[in-house]
Amino acid sequence: MTPAEPTALIPRPLMFWTGVALTCAGVGQHVWMFVDSASMDYHMAMRGTSWTMWAAMVAIVVGVLISGFSVVQPPGTGPAAAPSPAVTSEADRRRLIGVLSFALMVDQMKPATLAFIQPGMRTEFHLSASGIAWLPTVALSGTVVGSLLGGRAADRIGRRATILIASLLFLGTTVCGAMPTFGGVLVMCALMGMAAGGMLPVVYALMTESLPPGRRAAVMVLQAGLTTTGGYMAAAGLAAVLIPLTGWRIAWFAQLPLVLILIGLNRWIPESAAFTAQRARTRRVPASTLFKHSHRVKTLVVSGYALAWGLVYWGFITFLPSQLESSHHHGMSAATLLFLSSLLSIPTCVVAAWLYMRWSAKGTMVAYAALTVAALLVLSLIGVDGGRPVLLTAVMLLFAGTAGVIALIGPYTAEIYPLAIRGTAGGWAAAVGKSGGAFGPPLVALILSLPGGMRTAAVLIALPMALAGTAVALRGSDPRAHATGAGDPTAELDAELDALMHDAAAPAKETAAPRTPEAEGAPGGDPDPAR
Secondary structure, three states, rough: OOOOOOOOOOOOHHHHHHHHHHHHHHHHHHHHHHHHHHHHHHOOOOOOOOOOHHHHHHHHHHHHHHHHHHHHOOOOOOOOOOOOOOOOOOHHHHHHHHHHHHHHHHHHHHHHHHHHHHHHHHHHHHHHHHHOOOOHHHHHHHHHHHHHHHHHHHHHOOOOHHHHHHHHHHHHHHHHOOOOOOOHHHHHHHHHHHHHHHHHHHHHHHHHHHOOOOOOHHHHHHHHHHHHHHHHHHHHHHHHHHHHHOOHHHHHOOHHHHHHHHHHHHHHHOOOHHHHHHOOOOOOOHHHHHHOOEEEEEEEEHHHHHHHHHHHHHHHHHHHHHOOOOHHOOOOHHHHHHHHHHHHHHHHHHHHHHHHHHHEEEEEHHHHHHHHHHHHHHHHHHOOOOOOOHHHHHHHHHHHHHHHHHHHHHHHHHHHHHHHHHHHHHHHHHHHHHHHHHHHHHHHHHOOOOOHHHHHHHHHHHHHHHHHHHHHHHOOOOOHHOOOOOOHHHHHHHHHHHHHHOOOOOOOOOOOOOOOOOOOOOOOOOOOOOO
C-alpha cells in the first residue's frame, strides 16, 4: 500500500499568498489615503468615498475570500491524508505556545482599542453620547457572532484554518482607520469583532490537543490571563504615543505590522493531529450535542459561569469609574482603575495557574467566583463614599477576581469537552460571556436608577456570580477525574464519536488493545478520551 501523503499546511499556497498580496494592496491604498489626509489633521470624515477607495475595498474582500478558501482542506482529502504530525519536541511546544500567545495578544488588542478611540471619533463625527455608544455595542455583538461561527468552524474545517481566516479578517479590517463615515466604522468594527471572537476559543482547543497533560492546564490559564493583560497594555501604549500625534485612526493602522507578522508565523501553527485523525472518519457531530444528555449539565454550568463574568465585567465595572469619580471624595480617576485592573491581572493569573495545576480546577474556579462575590458585597455595604482604604481594597479584589475568572473559563471549557465538539463548546462559552456586553450596561444603568444606586447594583450583580460558583462546585466537571489511561487512540476516538453521535455511552467494540471504562463510555464515566 502506498503511504498516505501528509496533510499540507496550506492546501493551495499560491492562491493563499495571492489573496494576502491582494488584501495588502487594498489596505496599503487606505494607508496612503490616511497619510494624505495630514493636511486636514487626519480628519477623513469630509473626504467622502472615492472610486479608488471602492476599488481598494473590492481588492480586500476578494483577497480575504481567496486566501480563506485556500486554507480549507479540499473535500475528500481527509481519509487519504496522513494525520498532521503531533507536536512532540520541547522546542516545538515552546514555539507553538509563543506563536499562539502572540495571536491571542493581537486578538485582545482589537476590543481594547475601542476604549481609546472613542473620544477622537466622537469629536470628528460630531456624535452624541448615545451615538458613540453604538461602537462598543456593535463590536461586542460581532464578537458574539464570531465566537459561535469560529468555534463551529474549528470543528468543521480545522483549528489551524480557522485561526488563519481570523488573521485574514484582522488584516482586512485594519482599514477601519480610513472609513470616512461612522457607518463604515461600525461595519468594520463588527467584522473585526467577529475575527476577535472567532480566534479565542480555537486557540484554546489547539493548545489542549497539542500539549501533553500535566502542566498544560497551567500554561493555558497563564496564557489566557497574561495575553489579556498584554493586549490591553499594548493597545494603551500605542494609543498613548500615537493618538496625540495623528488622531484616533492611527490606532488601527499601527496594528497592521503585528497582523502581518502573525500571518507570516503561520508555518509554526500546526493542525491538531487529533483533529486530523477525527476528520478522516468523516462523521460530523451536530452543535446541538452541547445541550443533550451527558453534556447538558456541563454546558449549563459553563454558560452560567461565563454569563456571570460578562455581567460583572461589561455591566458593573463599566460604570464603576464614573461612579467613583462622581463622588468627588476619593479623587480616583478612570485611568487609575484601568491601570490597577491591568497590573493586578499579572499576579492574579499566576496564582490561578498554580492553583489550577496543583490544587483543583473546580476549586480554583469557585475560589475566584467567591472572591468576586466578596468584593461586590463589600462595595454594597460601603458604597462609593466609604473609607478610602476599604474601598481601594474592594476594588482591587474585584479586579483580581474577574481577571481570574476570565483566565480560567476558556482553558477549563477546552479541557472538559471531547475533541469533536471542543471548538463549538469554546465558542459557545465565549459568546455567552461577550453577550454581557450587549445587555449588561443597560441592565446596570436601569439598576443604578433604583433606590440604593451602586449598592443595589453590587448586590444584584453578585447574585449570578454566586449561583455560578455554586453550580461549578456542585455539578462542574473536573478535567483530572476523566483522564484516561493508555489505550488504542484510534479505537478511543471511534468510541468518542459513537458516543457523541448517539448522545449516549458507546458500547465497547472489540479491539486488540485494552481500554479504560472512561474510554468506552461506561456508566458514570464521561466519554471523553481526548483529554
